[in-house]
Amino acid sequence: EADIYQTPRYLVIGTGKKITLECSQTMGHDKMYWYQQDPGMELHLIHYSYGVNSTEKGDLSSESTVSRIRTEHFPLTLESARPSHTSQYLCASSEWDGSYEQYFGPGTRLTVT
Amino acid sequence: KNQVEQSPQSLIILEGKNCTLQCNYTVSPFSNLRWYKQDTGRGPVSLTIMTFSENTKSNGRYTATLDADTKQSSLHITASQLSDSASYICVVSAGQFYFGTGTSLTVIP
Numbered sequence: 001e002a003d004i005y006q007t008p009r010y011l012v013i014g015t016g017k018k019i020t021l022e023c024s025q026t027m028g029h030d031k032m033y034w035y036q037q038d039p040g041m042e043l044h045l046i047h048y049s050y051g052v053n054s055t056e057k058g059d060l061s062s063e064s065t066v067s068r069i070r071t072e073h074f075p076l077t078l079e080s081a082r083p084s085h086t087s088q089y090l091c092a093s094s095e096w097d098g099s100y101e102q103y104f105g106p107g108t109r110l111t112v113t
Numbered sequence: 114k115n116q117v118e119q120s121p122q123s124l125i126i127l128e129g130k131n132c133t134l135q136c137n138y139t140v141s142p143f144s145n146l147r148w149y150k151q152d153t154g155r156g157p158v159s160l161t162i163m164t165f166s167e168n169t170k171s172n173g174r175y176t177a178t179l180d181a182d183t184k185q186s187s188l189h190i191t192a193s194q195l196s197d198s199a200s201y202i203c204v205v206s207a208g209q210f211y212f213g214t215g216t217s218l219t220v221i222p
């Protein structure tokens with residue numbers, strides 16, 4: 001069982017609200033990732049981090065931002081939620097070497113009304 | 114272009130039957146290949162991981178094969194159970210992770 005957690009698991013929020021999706025891991029992994037996944041579709045990388053104070057944008061353009069102040073914590077923030085942000089957001093972590101396994105959190109299902 | 118393609122896109126089988134899922138990739142240089150199981154509304158969970166030199170790896174009723182020459186992998190599920198209903202995702206690692214679109218498996222009684 002992977003020690004990576006996401007909160008909230010489900011969130012319904014109105015348009016224009018600011019939201020932060022939390023992700024934390026207790027494995028001491030340097031690399032962390034955020035993916036967006038629509039139902040029945042593939043995962044798209046939106047942000048990743050190599051370690052503390054490192055953040056990079058992924059392949060899929062996103063209006064969200066991330067921060068990495070502590071190794072174990074990698075929150076994702078949407079300043080102004082829109083219905084197009086409705087999706088599932090998955091957080092993952094891995095050791096520094098890309099050959100190691102990614103461990104995924106349970107995901108946050110976000111609905112913006 | 115680095116790509117990972119999976120087939121079939123979806124599959125329905127009877128409980129107790131076997132099935133095989135396919136993964137073809139063009140990712141290079143190759144580091145390893147993983148198969149993940151993703152239940153609806155959950156995060157993916159690793160089933161197997163295979164490096165370049167490995168041809169077969171088993172995890173209970175799941176057996177993965179890898180042909181690094183043809184860049185093909187398969188996941189064979191034996192004696193399927195209702196709990197096997199999920200999406201199965203092939204992920205190839207080459208410094209970064211390349212995800213397939215997944216195969217949606219439904220096991221019916």
